Amino acid sequence: MKVNLNRTHSGKTDTYHGSSGFYVPDPHQSQHRSPARTRRRRKGCLTVFLILVLAIGSLMWYRSQAASRGDVTPPTLNTPFSMVHPIASLRARDAEQATWSAISAQDPTAMEHELTLEDAFFRRATTQAREWQVLLLPTPQQLASPLSDTLVVTSPFGLREHPTIGQELEHHGVDLVAAAGTPVMAAARGVVVWRGNKLGYGNCVVVRHGTHLSTIYGHLSHIGVHTGQSVSKGEAIGLSGSTGFSTGPHLHFEVRRDGTPVNPLSLLAPSLPVRSSVQCYTSGGALWNQYRDTHT
Numbered sequence: 001m002k003v004n005l006n007r008t009h010s011g012k013t014d015t016y017h018g019s020s021g022f023y024v025p026d027p028h029q030s031q032h033r034s035p036a037r038t039r040r041r042r043k044g045c046l047t048v049f050l051i052l053v054l055a056i057g058s059l060m061w062y063r064s065q066a067a068s069r070g071d072v073t074p075p076t077l078n079t080p081f082s083m084v085h086p087i088a089s090l091r092a093r094d095a096e097q098a099t100w101s102a103i104s105a106q107d108p109t110a111m112e113h114e115l116t117l118e119d120a121f122f123r124r125a126t127t128q129a130r131e132w133q134v135l136l137l138p139t140p141q142q143l144a145s146p147l148s149d150t151l152v153v154t155s156p157f158g159l160r161e162h163p164t165i166g167q168e169l170e171h172h173g174v175d176l177v178a179a180a181g182t183p184v185m186a187a188a189r190g191v192v193v194w195r196g197n198k199l200g201y202g203n204c205v206v207v208r209h210g211t212h213l214s215t216i217y218g219h220l221s222h223i224g225v226h227t228g229q230s231v232s233k234g235e236a237i238g239l240s241g242s243t244g245f246s247t248g249p250h251l252h253f254e255v256r257r258d259g260t261p262v263n264p265l266s267l268l269a270p271s272l273p274v275r276s277s278v279q280c281y282t283s284g285g286a287l288w289n290q291y292r293d294t295h296t
């Protein structure tokens with residue numbers, strides 16, 4: 001059997017010499033490429049690549065350090081830019097900007113829509129445990145105060161007129177008097193399952209206390225914990241502020257049982273004095289209901 005080793009492609013011929021079948025490139029094609037120049041070019045490419053890897057690596061390291069330190073840029077619009085998901089974070093920013101514009105333009109459905117989205121988000125955050133430590137914690141029967149001073153409620157749990165838009169909306173927590181920069185403390189032993197920014201809640205921390213109970217602390221000026229961190233009862237997790245939908249510095253304190261908001265005052269120790277901006281009373285379901293009955 002005879003095989004033709006000289007193959008012809010469109011106008012050029014590759015020649016196989018002898019019976020070994022080694023391919024000998026056409027000497028006219030490579031005669032202008034000097035080996036030293038090729039080496040230099042490769043070296044240049046490698047240097048640029050290494051510089052890029054180093055730059056991206058150090059930027060990611062810096063960002064992770066910043067995140068663990070709890071540095072959060074004080075926002076008006078709250079979605080931070082993510083180096084890991086740049087396109088997604090830009091889209092989220094655009095969406096947030098659009099929502100904010102609509103709310104500013106007094107679009108009655110915009111605020112409701114945003115609050116619905118945030119409620120769904122916090123429902124997920126307070127029911128889906130990605131931190132294994134959560135499963136080991138017992139659910140506390142009672143919560144400690146998130147502030148060291150006497151609690152003064154300025155806006156109760158339940159249906160209320162929203163202070164920034166004047167619309168009648170469900171309030172998922174209580175608003176407590178707290179001057180800007182007041183230390184905010186974990187209401188029970190738990191694990192930080194989310195920390196970050198939401199348009200309405202501003203800088204916010206979500207702590208899981210076992211599988212059923214979670215607490216949310218909103219409008220913070222500074223977050224001092226990172227996701228996955230274990231916190232003990234009374235440990236400072238941040239400083240109060242006025243980020244998000246807020247008319248002034250205060251703490252939005254929210255409690256969720258299996259994702260559903262419950263009145264935080266019903267879980268505080270009954271001996272703990274709680275005042276409203278209108279009248280004095282102690283916490284505990286009965287008294288709180290009485291308060292609500294007289295005011296709604």
Ligand SMILES: [Zn+2]
Nearest residue numbers: 173174175252
């Ligand atoms: Zn609130």
